[in-house]
Amino acid sequence: MNEQDVLVQRFLDQDLTPDERVQFLEQVDADPRLRREWLNLEMVIAEAGRLPRIGPSTQFTARVLEALDPESKSLLDRLVGWMTAPRTLQWNLGGAMASACVAIVAVAWLLRLVPVRPVEVPFNSSSAQMVSLESTPTTYVRLVLVQPWAQSVSVAGDFNGWSPDRTSMQRSDGGVWTTTIRLKPGRYQYMFVIDGKQWLADPLATEDTGDGFGSQNAILDVGTTL
């Protein structure tokens, strides 16, 4: 780099003092070769500053963000990933006991909200279910009748002197009427009494017999072992 080159570069870099700039311009005016060299350099700088600026494509930012986390492509994917990501739970005894207490209270509270509704299942053979208690010589028999429109239902038979008022049945959802009676082993005849006036043989009984008045009594056979 000769002296003139240094002068030109310092002028372009604006490193010259005002007096030096005046001297430089006088030299340029007097020297066509120096003038041409200087103007060519000025043109390069000017054209470089005018070069078109290249912008990013419209998808550039999205591509960068996608590359940050290639696994997550959508909100749903991120949600699924978050839900299924394995996690390690840290716990201590105090926290565990507190959580257990909260859970117990919550379950108890939920149970209070659930109404007590015994579900009655119609029988596919007989309406009478019998449960033998080995410690006693008697058997508990459960009678079931489906009468959705009945206002009251009772059962009358050998075991209660054929009284329609002594053994009433309880209604549950769906119009199912039930009662449980305690009987000693033996064979019993019985009928249902609907609304205190309509007598009805058990339609699900597996055995029945005539009552001498043109109707059928259901037979309940209570054995010693069931």
Place this chain on the structure above:
Amino acid sequence: MPVEPRAGDDEARLIARSQQQDPEAFGQLVGRYAGVIVNLAYRMVGNRADAEDLAQDAFLAAFKALPMFRADSKFSTWLYRIAANKCKDWLRAKHSEPVDLDDHEAVVAQVVETHTPERLLSQQQVAQQLEGALQRLPPLYREAFVLKHVEGLSYEDMQELLGVNVDTLKMRVYKGRVQLSRELSEWNDRQLPRSR
């Protein structure tokens, strides 16, 4: 420094959130600086596809390194430095490959100009020649020239960005200018007989 489009408290908040690896905040920073970084990369490597890839690499590297970023330098300078290093690495790897001159025409055609057709033609021709000549500069001269005269940085900013002292940078810019001037003069001389 031209790469500080909307610096301020808002940017400080975005940087802080990005340091916590918040992609949404970092996306806003990408949106602000994508233009300058892609343009720098394009001027360094000479084609748009590689420029975008390098700019993307630069942003990804910045995201990973953000937790270590300290406010002792401007975010834009820090980001610029990452991008410049990416470009230099790329140029080292591609040192022996010739520059695709055809790509320059495609890029220039995408730029919206408001000048008259005559002025556009002339300026496009000069711009094409200058872009071609830029790609033939040695990478260190190209880097210094681009930062100084394309991006408009001061020597002091360049020193902070590149970690090279001002005198060395001035020498690189000088050599870049001279080589570009020579090439454009030769091209201009070749054009004169045709126009006569």
